[in-house]
Amino acid sequence: xxxxxxxxxxxxxxxxxxxxxxxxxxxxxxxxxxxxxxxxxxxxxxxxxxxxxxxxxxxxxxxxxxxxxxxxxxxxxxxxxxxxxxxxxxxxxxxxxxxxxxxxxxxxxxxxxxxxxxxxxxxxxxxxxxxxxxxxxxxxxxxxxxxxxxxxxxxxxxxxxxxxxxxxxxxxxxxxxxxxxxxxxxxxxxxxxxxxxxxxxxxxxxxxxxxxxxxxxxxxxxxxxxxxxxxxxxxxxxxxxxxxxxxxxxxxxxxxxxxxxxxxxxxxxxxxxxxxxxxxxxxxxxxxxxxxxxxxxxxxxxxxxxxxxxxxxxxxxxxxxxxxxxxxxxxxxxxxxxxxxxxxxxxxxxxxxxxxxxxxxxxxxxxxxxxxxxxxxxxxxxxxxxxxxxxxxxxxxxxxxxxxxxxxxxxxxxxxxxxxxxx
Amino acid sequence: xxxxxxxxxxxxxxxxxxxxxxxxxxxxxxxxxxxxxxxxxxxxxxxxxxxxxxxxxxxxxxxxxxxxxxxxxxxxxxxxxxxxxxxxxxxxxxxxxxxxxxxxxxxxxxxxxxxxxxxxxxxxxxxxxxxxxxxxxxxxxxxxxxxxxxxxxxxxxxxxxxxxxxxxxxxxxxxxxxxxxxxxxxxxxxxxxxxxxxxxxxxxxxxxxxxxxxxxxxxxxxxxxxxxxxxxxxxxxxxxxxxxxxxxxxxxxxxxxxxxxxxxxxxxxxxxxxxxxxxxxxxxxxxxxxxxxxxx
Numbered sequence: 001x002x003x004x005x006x007x008x009x010x011x012x013x014x015x016x017x018x019x020x021x022x023x024x025x026x027x028x029x030x031x032x033x034x035x036x037x038x039x040x041x042x043x044x045x046x047x048x049x050x051x052x053x054x055x056x057x058x059x060x061x062x063x064x065x066x067x068x069x070x071x072x073x074x075x076x077x078x079x080x081x082x083x084x085x086x087x088x089x090x091x092x093x094x095x096x097x098x099x100x101x102x103x104x105x106x107x108x109x110x111x112x113x114x115x116x117x118x119x120x121x122x123x124x125x126x127x128x129x130x131x132x133x134x135x136x137x138x139x140x141x142x143x144x145x146x147x148x149x150x151x152x153x154x155x156x157x158x159x160x161x162x163x164x165x166x167x168x169x170x171x172x173x174x175x176x177x178x179x180x181x182x183x184x185x186x187x188x189x190x191x192x193x194x195x196x197x198x199x200x201x202x203x204x205x206x207x208x209x210x211x212x213x214x215x216x217x218x219x220x221x222x223x224x225x226x227x228x229x230x231x232x233x234x235x236x237x238x239x240x241x242x243x244x245x246x247x248x249x250x251x252x253x254x255x256x257x258x259x260x261x262x263x264x265x266x267x268x269x270x271x272x273x274x275x276x277x278x279x280x281x282x283x284x285x286x287x288x289x290x291x292x293x294x295x296x297x298x299x300x301x302x303x304x305x306x307x308x309x310x311x312x313x314x315x316x317x318x319x320x321x322x323x324x325x326x327x328x329x330x331x332x333x334x335x336x337x338x339x340x341x342x343x344x345x346x347x348x349x350x351x352x353x354x355x356x357x358x359x360x361x362x363x364x365x366x367x368x369x370x371x372x373x374x375x376x377x378x379x380x381x382x383x384x385x386x387x388x389x390x391x392x393x394x395x396x397x398x399x400x401x402x403x404x405x406x407x408x409x410x411x412x413x414x415x416x417x418x419x420x421x422x423x
Numbered sequence: 424x425x426x427x428x429x430x431x432x433x434x435x436x437x438x439x440x441x442x443x444x445x446x447x448x449x450x451x452x453x454x455x456x457x458x459x460x461x462x463x464x465x466x467x468x469x470x471x472x473x474x475x476x477x478x479x480x481x482x483x484x485x486x487x488x489x490x491x492x493x494x495x496x497x498x499x500x501x502x503x504x505x506x507x508x509x510x511x512x513x514x515x516x517x518x519x520x521x522x523x524x525x526x527x528x529x530x531x532x533x534x535x536x537x538x539x540x541x542x543x544x545x546x547x548x549x550x551x552x553x554x555x556x557x558x559x560x561x562x563x564x565x566x567x568x569x570x571x572x573x574x575x576x577x578x579x580x581x582x583x584x585x586x587x588x589x590x591x592x593x594x595x596x597x598x599x600x601x602x603x604x605x606x607x608x609x610x611x612x613x614x615x616x617x618x619x620x621x622x623x624x625x626x627x628x629x630x631x632x633x634x635x636x637x638x639x640x641x642x643x644x645x646x647x648x649x650x651x652x653x654x655x656x657x658x659x660x661x662x663x664x665x666x667x668x669x670x671x672x673x674x675x676x677x678x679x680x681x682x683x684x685x686x687x688x689x690x691x692x693x694x695x696x697x698x699x700x701x702x703x704x705x706x707x708x709x710x711x712x713x714x715x716x717x718x719x
Binding site for chain 1: 466467468531547548550551552553554555557576579580581584664665667668669680682683684685686712
């Protein structure tokens, strides 16, 4: 009797286990009808505020559609990308997902996971509202696959006026080249301050890309990504020497910090300069610092007149459950109203030149002006210039350089990365 | 041999679910992993074509991967030596009837209750490499104790950086090893010591010939447990140094990097290499314990 009961118990337990493991697969995703699932990594802070503002516009423009928030937090988008990859693989795509505009989309395109939006651009007249040079940067083999929601600029130097004045420098001074900047950095260093603050590996890649841009010029810089500029050449070598020199001005605990720490060093007057994308302006705002009186922001020396862009954008996945809903979302994202609401909250600038930007902050005004007139190039560190896989190799090479300081090895690794990416 | 089904069936039914689940989700996936590692599926979308041992050749031909393996070796040696030495000394002190045993036992054992990720966040700050005015954490402590010469760059050193990661690992696991040794000490009957003393053994000889041999199975278990944890180190490094830092590279970090970029073939090859390394440690131990049990 006892045995029998135990056997039944075991069998029941086994069945229960199998039942629970069988029904784990098919949740979410059933977004037919009026639901529009939007997959992002905007889960907190100003990014969440931006998304909420955008959703408000979407609801107003499309009262019969329902926004479903599919955001995945953590890892600056890395976790979200891993989740997204498995969903796309199981052919369970969201209605639209966030991705950095530009080459980061390459993998999705090659895998046949997102749809060509070129005809939608023609129908909606988006070719006229986004700057031509941006459209040029968005194209892959002549086709466009995503709609940019916002623009950030990467080649910006942030400097603390008090530290500069103390070192005998004029905060309003312009530096035409890196060499002129080195002289200024020397003066800050002589005062016992950190001349140039920097953080962990990706911020070093970020600095490297601006140095490449400064030394090579925009044409040769663009050539790095399509193979027309030789990574093993003397010009790149000279740029890497400059990068190495810049790194000698930086804080030794760089590997322990992330970008807010490095920017905070400038805000707190521990460091003179910091190179960071223009999302840093939010950190200055939070500390009640005023542009031009407390701090200055200018293009990295040698990159005047060039706008090193990165952008978030939205896609139309193959097999999206509610394709009309996706298109409505993309229309909201591209619309002047959507761009205005989103960017005012997130602290970036609208990609759509028709958006009303009169209410934007003083830094953004300068960025908007430059965006309309400058040459636009793609950022390396933020997925616009190269696919993720190539960027991974570049980051490894730069991280290694931070540890051993060997310029030749860095150049060799970067050349290998380019060769590997070319296949 | 006419045993009734009642003797074996309940046991089998009880074990069947776990056998099926482990069969699929552990061994089945190991096979799938090895299969993927033998293809050229360097993207997220498969399947790839047969590529033989190409991925393994790429890995072992890659200087950076070998550097990661070297780091793993250094880390494991430091971790093992540190936990065994400290754990043993603590256990020995407590075993000799130090005052407040219960208190110290709890204090030493407690770090084990903290997850590597949580303690890593604190150690990231403690092991900050800034020196001089901007120093924080341990370097700041050295400075204020006038031991400034001890300040160092910790885990950002290319050659020895990985050893700095072993410091928190030792801190966390030494108490556990202490508990193992303490149990070992307690398991040695008092009569054995008395007999040795009667025979005129000195205190050193008593340890050398009576206590240590009795403790060796405990030491072996400790080596296996700490050793296999060490080979799988990932969370501690990610929390302290991040997943892109060069000086603290180990194969598990490479695996994550390759997986995140979508190179499934290479990442599964790294997974297989790690599995083999752990198996080299574990399998002889399993064989040994199996034989021991059969002998009984």
